Amino acid sequence: MTVSETLADFLQTEALPDAVRHEAKRLILNQLKASVGGKDHPAIRILHDWATEGGGGGATVHWYGTAATPQQAAMVNGALYEVLDFHDTYIPCFMHAVSAVLPAALALAEARDLPGERLVTALALGVEAELAIATILMPSGYYRGGVPAGLTGGVGAAAACSVLAGLDKARTVHALGIAMCTAFGLYASVGSMTLSYITGATARSGLAAFELAExxxxxxxTAFEGDRGMFQALCDEDRAKITPALATLGTEWRLAGQTYKVVPTETITHGPIECVLAIRPRAAGREVERMAFKVNSLVQSIADERRERFGVPNSESEATFDLRHCAAAAWLAGRFTTAETAPACYMDPAVLALRDRIDLIADPARPTFEGCSVELVFTDGSRDHHAIDHFLGTPGNRVPDEKLAALFRQYATVLPPDRCDAIIAAVWALDDKPVRALTALLRT
Structure with missing residues (x-):
């Protein structure tokens, strides 16, 4: 069978393990946590006004409550999930797997008044299909300059929508093929508003692929493996990866390998932030002379490239993707929130000065982004050290459900507490409620 046919077969799965269903609900709550604080971001305001200009109906834009067509809603909600970089990460493929799949599926489910149980199933299966494709294409798809979720998110969105609508296998194959032929997104967009646009447009594109196939x-x-297909065009991987990556579908759930962010910034900054916040209480007022982080080699190269490209941060997005800024801001503030990527922080002379005293050292003992260490040298000559192997939120150090709910409440400052509680309860109850019982609550 072709890759599309193999995926379409997998998407006919009806019964999911309870643990997989629960993880899908956690991912939904995580995306709401990621987006609720981004409603007033300039990129979102522009995209919202542009995408909904012609009016529409059937679905709604999160937190605005704007009536929109499913494609309009998928576009803006996808961008909302991306804009604060506070979403999920699948570290093995350097990607945010849920941010294009969920907005497409949620908009379709809302427009067609579908049960929450089907949304949960569709999200889990759609993300698994997406991650299988990403596993084949990465890392060289990323090294070539592609946004991993931009390249594969449309496939996941088309897959999830096909499951939601009960599309037959033949039309599901075509939905996947359309999505494969329309993949896009360049990593040069990092640090700009364009990254949010790519996520939203990918969600809309995957939904459109489904609608056309329907x-x-x-x-x-053979849109994936065929001559000049997705595989040949987008990566330099060995074709021998294709069969084993697909063979584990439905038996080894990649969904369980997701990382949940506990601070609103890029994944590679989480280890360094956690390290400095662990040392800070015992610094007893000592001033930092230098910080030296030992990190995964890719983290060093990414951070150094951005330092050269950005110079000093000039926007919230650039600050979010600047590891040295994030570490310096966390040390001086004793926390890391959206305030630490705001102009008052990234323009602060004290933050900028400390940022210039941070060194990154490639550590061969760190195979992934999940761990790092730091040594601080203080102006009095004293030193301190901290190391972590799995920062909070990674599969090796999971965020409990209660912590995930608390993070949503922390960042949902635009909502009254009882609304926060109702949204959290609605997510956990999706197996027994219509999707509209949740989406009706997602407004300020």
């Missing part, structure tokens, strides 16, 4: 639109059935 109407009978066809695609190349």
């Amino acid at each position: 109407r009978g639109f066809t695609s190349a059935i």
Whole structure:
């Protein structure tokens, strides 16, 4: 069978393990946590006004409550999930797997008044299909300059929507093929508003792929592995990866390998932030002379490239993707929240000065982003050290459900406490409620 046919077969799965269903609900709550504080971000305001200008109906834009077509809602909600970089990360593929899949599926489910149980199933299966494709394409798809979720998110969105609508196998194959042929997104967008646009547009594109296939639109059935198909065009991987990556579908759930962010910034900054916040209480007022982080080699190269490209941060987005800024801001503030990527912080002379005293050292003993260490040298000559192997939120140091709910409440400052509680309860109860019981609450 072709790759699309293999995925379409997997998408016919009806019964999911309880643990997988629960993880899908956690991912939904995590995306709401990621987006609720981003409503007033300039990028979101522009995208919202542009995307909904012609009016629409059937679905709604999170937190605005704007009536929108499913494609409009998928566009803006996808950007909302991305804008604070506070979403999920699948570290093995350097990607945010849920941010394009959920907005498409949620908009379709709301428009068609579908049960929450089907949304949970569709999200889990759609993300698994997406991660299987990403596992094949990465890391060289990323090294070439692709946004991993931009390249594969449309496939996951089309897959999830096909499951929601009960599309037959033949049309599901075409939905996946259309999405494969329309993948896009360049990593040069990092640090700009364009990254949010890519996520939203990918969600909309995956939904459109499904809608066209449902109407009978066809695609190349070898869109992935065929001559000049997705595989050849987007990566430099060995074709031998394809079969084993697909063979584990439904038996080894990649969904369980997701990382949940506990601070609103990029994944590679989480270890360093956690290290400095662990040392800070015992610093007893000592001033930092230098910080030296030992990190995964890719983290060093990414951070150094951005330092050269950005110079000093000039926007919230650039501050979010600047590891040295994030570590310096966390040390001086004793925390890391959205305030630490705001102009008052990234323009603060004290933050900028400390940022210039931070060194990054590639550590061969750190195979992934999950761990790092830091040594601080203080102006009095004293030193301190801290190391972590799995920062909070990684599969090796999971965020409990209660902590995830608390993070949503912390960042949902635009909502009254009883609304926060109702949203959290609605997510956990999705198996027994219509999707509209949740989406009706997602407004300020």
